[in-house]
Amino acid sequence: MQVLILGCGELVQHIAPALIGESYQVIILDEHQRCPDPTPRYPGAETVPSTGVLMEDLQRCDIDDVDAFLALSEDDNQNAMAAQIASHIFSVPKVICHVGNPSKYNAYKNMGLNVVSSTATVSENMLLYLKDLGCM
Amino acid sequence: MYVIVVGCGRIGLHLTKALLAVGHEVTAIEKDPVRCHNVADELGSVALQGDGSSLDTLKEAGASRAELVIAVTDADAVNLAVCQMAKGMFNTTRTMALVKNPSHDALFRLLGVDRVINSTHLILSNIEEEVPSRALIHLLGLQRHSMDIVALSIPPDAAVVGKSVSELVMPPNSFITLVVKDEGPTLPHEDLVLHAGDDVVAVTVPDEEQALYETLTGVE
Numbered sequence: 283m284q285v286l287i288l289g290c291g292e293l294v295q296h297i298a299p300a301l302i303g304e305s306y307q308v309i310i311l312d313e314h315q316r317c318p319d320p321t322p323r324y325p326g327a328e329t330v331p332s333t334g335v336l337m338e339d340l341q342r343c344d345i346d347d348v349d350a351f352l353a354l355s356e357d358d359n360q361n362a363m364a365a366q367i368a369s370h371i372f373s374v375p376k377v378i379c380h381v382g383n384p385s386k387y388n389a390y391k392n393m394g395l396n397v398v399s400s401t402a403t404v405s406e407n408m409l410l411y412l413k414d415l416g417c418m
Numbered sequence: 419m420y421v422i423v424v425g426c427g428r429i430g431l432h433l434t435k436a437l438l439a440v441g442h443e444v445t446a447i448e449k450d451p452v453r454c455h456n457v458a459d460e461l462g463s464v465a466l467q468g469d470g471s472s473l474d475t476l477k478e479a480g481a482s483r484a485e486l487v488i489a490v491t492d493a494d495a496v497n498l499a500v501c502q503m504a505k506g507m508f509n510t511t512r513t514m515a516l517v518k519n520p521s522h523d524a525l526f527r528l529l530g531v532d533r534v535i536n537s538t539h540l541i542l543s544n545i546e547e548e549v550p551s552r553a554l555i556h557l558l559g560l561q562r563h564s565m566d567i568v569a570l571s572i573p574p575d576a577a578v579v580g581k582s583v584s585e586l587v588m589p590p591n592s593f594i595t596l597v598v599k600d601e602g603p604t605l606p607h608e609d610l611v612l613h614a615g616d617d618v619v620a621v622t623v624p625d626e627e628q629a630l631y632e633t634l635t636g637v638e
Contacts, residue, residue: 360495366529
């Protein structure tokens, strides 16, 4: 399985090694190429400098052959655009888009994207936890 | 008409002024506080500071009653998000976006942006008009059908000189719609013979532009 990941924040730093551990072939698109020394950290992962929204960049990464595209950069708009390119233009079978701003979650969901929001998930968990502790 | 302009760079600012001047109600959203302050100094309460792609800001601007939302920030991804949020969450009647990268043109239309303004394309067509020889000039894009209306001048050494319109082998989806001769414009009826210096207006699709150009200007 081949996975293309956009972004290089904490989310990616956590998920990339996990995928590599499961023997996925991982390519990381990083706009600023600030991935912390990708070779030793993610052995087997290739890092490509790209914003993820340029079709030529995506073609260079053989996006036609990838099984999944994860848009996990810190910029919601960039993630949404890259995810829509991956799904509508290149017909990538599995596309997941991260949005930090939870209010955009429904908007993109309505457009048919698979959306995750760490902010929403963390907030929900926090509230459940507080309820468990009897604070609410 | 109520119009929301997102992005107050040079284009956004001029656009806002032009819309106000013809009597439209405008809100101009700008993320950068300094830039927004400058707009407010010049145009008053028209300016709203915030991220135009966020639902909170669009709500504050009254996107649900806007008949037109125009996204002219310098980032294509932001412009797409603004239009999609306006359309998807506030049912804005029409959306318009500026794209910098020409390859995003079709994508934006596919994703529901009503009107896509391609800045590279516009500048290119202006340059083409200024370049004297053998240029294919883009006159107009028929957005809904992904077709272009183009014009070119028949060069003296072209293989089509002396041929009639019925003898031309045109590329698919390409048609000559008008021929302008020294005597004046004429419709391209089958017996019309093309001469050097004739200006030809044609409809074509982006993929066939090069083929059309070669058909009409190519040397045998």
